Amino acid sequence: MQNVFIKNIKHEEVISLADQVDIMSGQVVSKTLAQNSAVSITLFAFDKGEEISTHDSAGDAMVTVLEGTGRFTVDGVEYLLKPNETLIMPAKKPHAVYAQENFKMMLVVVFPQNKE
Numbered sequence: 497m498q499n500v501f502i503k504n505i506k507h508e509e510v511i512s513l514a515d516q517v518d519i520m521s522g523q524v525v526s527k528t529l530a531q532n533s534a535v536s537i538t539l540f541a542f543d544k545g546e547e548i549s550t551h552d553s554a555g556d557a558m559v560t561v562l563e564g565t566g567r568f569t570v571d572g573v574e575y576l577l578k579p580n581e582t583l584i585m586p587a588k589k590p591h592a593v594y595a596q597e598n599f600k601m602m603l604v605v606v607f608p609q610n611k612e
Contacts, residue, residue: 502530502537514562517541519598524548536605542566542595550592555607557585564599568592577601 500507504527505516517527517539524546529537536555539562550569559568561577568575571589576596585591587608593601 501532503528505529513539513602514600517600519543519600522546524595534607534609536603536607538603539600540593540603541600542593542598544595544597547594548592550590552588552590553585553605554587555605556587557591558604558606559583559585559593560602560604562600562602564595564597566599566601567594567596569594 505511517525519525519541521543523543525541527539529539531537542564559566559577560582561579563579566577568577568583568585568591570583570585570591575583577583
């Protein structure tokens with residue numbers, strides 16, 4: 497059997513990433529597509545008013561909004577992202593996400609690797 501590095505999504509088929517995760521009332525829904533020591537790729541769907549509180553990451557985090565509008569706060573600075581807009585949240589800087597309306601996003605985190 498061949499290794500699968502990207503999971504929970506169809507291979508060799510054109511798809512809409514936004515269609516791969518559903519908004520659920522009162523929830524933040526996530527779907528992991530890849531997770532290892534080098535990279536994490538996750539789809540998220542936020543119901544209006546839901547949030548991920550302030551935290552930081554060991555890796556650089558890149559968010560791309562797929563539907564709706566999300567408010568991202570990075571080191572105290574707010575950014576409003578609309579569909580097809582991307583923001584890099586640098587490693588070790590505090591950041592948070594808030595859904596001022598229903599929205600979906602893809603998160604890619606690239607983690608530091610030991611160079612030994």
